Amino acid sequence: MSPIQDQDHRPLLLEGPSLGLRLAILAAAAVALMVADHQQQYIGVVRGWLSAAVYPVHWIVDAPGSAWRAASETLTTRRGLTEENDRLKAENREIRLRLLRFDSLEQENQRLREARAGSARVAERSLVAEILRVDLDPYRQRVLVNKGSREDVFVGQAALDATGVFGQVMRVGPVSAEIIMISDPDHAIPVQINRTGVRTIAVGQGQAGNLMLPYLPRNADIVEGDLVVSSGLGGVFPPGYPVAKVGEVRRDPSEPLLSVSAAPLAQLDRDPEVLLVWFDNRVMEPDDEASAGQSLQVDPHAATLEGVPVPDTAAAEPAPELPADPTTPAAGN
Amino acid sequence: MARRPVRNWPVLVLLLAVSLAATVVPLPDWLEPLRPNFVALTVLWLCLLSIRTTGLLMAWGSGLAIDALHGMLLGQNALALVVIAYIALKMRLRIRAFPILHQSAVIFGLLLLNEFILFWIDGIAGFPVTTWARWLPVLTGAACWPLMTGLYSRLAIRA
Structure with a gap:
């Protein structure tokens, strides 16, 4: 036989266990990892480190795209800039106009909530995260962004864009995070x-x-x-x-x-960036609700769980979320 | 004492890194379901045709890298790749002697097994992807095999 084949009869690594045994060990390790990952609580740290380790690959794949964006930003014509500026000015005017009304509404809202001892749950802080142009699994609606736990991004954080709700953070690495969009079949x-x-x-x-x-x-x-x-x-x-x-x-x-x-x-499929938001997500406990209901028994519509006033139709329908506590007779019904 | 095989680690790592990157490079929508599993192809090539194989640990590590890169269940690709790498290593002498199209057919089988393991684990883990399109990469992967072997041998990679 040829010398090549002679070589091949040696074990693959010159020392160490046989091929079959190594297959068994590695397969068992993979299965153990999968089980641990499926339970999710055990190996968050491992996940984090791995995602940091592969981040360079993501970064390199994204690099040509972001270089192109940067270049086209640098090379826009004066005319294009003027046009964009005009458009933005018009938009700004319109938004300012709306904001005027919003300010007074927000204050009113705040006062009402204080009266109800409720918490105002509006976005308090936000962070712009860029979506990396990489393809994850084609059958799931997920994206990768360039902010991670170093910027205090956390699992379950809401992601918005300028026009609506985008999704929520699903996994966090040190410098990147995976966002599951609201259109994912698992969401x-x-x-x-x-x-x-x-x-x-x-x-x-x-x-x-x-x-x-x-x-x-x-x-x-x-x-x-x-x-x-x-x-x-x-x-x-x-x-x-x-x-x-x-x-x-x-x-x-x-x-x-x-x-x-x-x-x-x-x-969802065109955003270059998303907004990660922090807000006071303390869900109103039934006790809060009860005390709010008792301290302000005049408002029949006040006691929905999330504190958003809803019209009669919704308040009147049997809502299982309402506190079934006998000590709260006034909670909305 | 047998000669210790020469392993060209930088080339090996570069090769795997490039094929990993190739699995996440953005493609147009219509092309995306056709994207072959480049990492599996590279691992198979290394197991079958490179002069001195690296083996199972490399397959396992690359699989783990895919999982981390794509945010899939950790260990899913690692398991699938280890299994097909094992088969490839076992059959390496026979497969090497096959003509190129015949090799493609074998690769088709191995990729099919790889995809089937992934499909199976997806099902167990509770997010099954049942569209027929998920099997397309197996076909395109097998079709890419002659090209890839040609390219890799041309590059004279002695990994």
Whole structure:
């Protein structure tokens, strides 16, 4: 036989256990890792270090794209800049106008909440994170951003963009974080129909442009074009941020539930960056609610769990989240 | 005393790093489902055709790197790659003698096994991806094999 084949009959490493044994050991190690990772609490640190270790690869892959962006920013024409400037000025004027009203509304809101001893849950601090142009798993709606635990990003943090709710942080490394978008099939976000106050859940479908609202009863008041906002239940997302616009509403008489699709308002597949927000996500405890209800028994609408005033229809429907505590007779009903 | 095999670590690491990067380079949407599993191909090449193989630990490490890079369940790709690397190492002498198309067929089988293990683990872990498109990379990977062997041998990598 040829000398090459003679060589190959030696064990692969000249010392050490046989190939089969090493397969068994490594496979067992992989299985152990998977189990530990699936339980999630054990190896967060390992995850963090690994993601830091592979970050250079992400960075290098992203580099041409960001270099191109930087170059095109440097090389924009004077005319282009003037045009953009004009556009931004107009936009700014409009936004300032709206802000004037917002300031007074916010103060009023604050006063009302103080009167109810509730906590104002608006975004307090935000951080702009750039989305790296890398492809993660094509069958899941996830992105990688360039901010991590060094900037105090944490798991479960809400991510928004200029037009709506984007998603939440799923894993955090030292310098990067993975965000699961609201359109991921594994993601669901508690929402509220802005017009009627009906609460439900919006579930991702695996496509950037589509959410489903599968848990609405057939007689729910919902029409095409309704705005869907975050309800703040669950404490991950701040309440009241726009999530989606209702698309098709299918009422099948033979089904007990509606089939409602909605289009996310955030530019899920086009955003170059997202906003990570910190807000006081202390979910109001039933006790808080009870004391608020007792101290202010005049307001019949006040006691929904998330502290967002809702109209009669929602307050009147049987809401399982309401405190079933016999000592709170005045809690909204 | 047998000669200790020469391992060209820098080339090896570079090769794996490039193939890792190739799995996350942004592609147009229509092309993305077709992206072959470059790391699996590289690992197979190293196991089958490089003069002195590196072996299972390398396959395991590259698999772990894929998992970390793509945010998948840690150990998923590591397990799949170790298994196909083991088979490739066992059959290395036979496969080497095959003509190139025949080799492609074997690679197809190995990649299919790799993808099947991933599919299986996805199912157990509770996020199954059941579209038929997930099997496309197996086809494209096997189709890429002649190109890759040609390229790697041309580069005269003695990893």
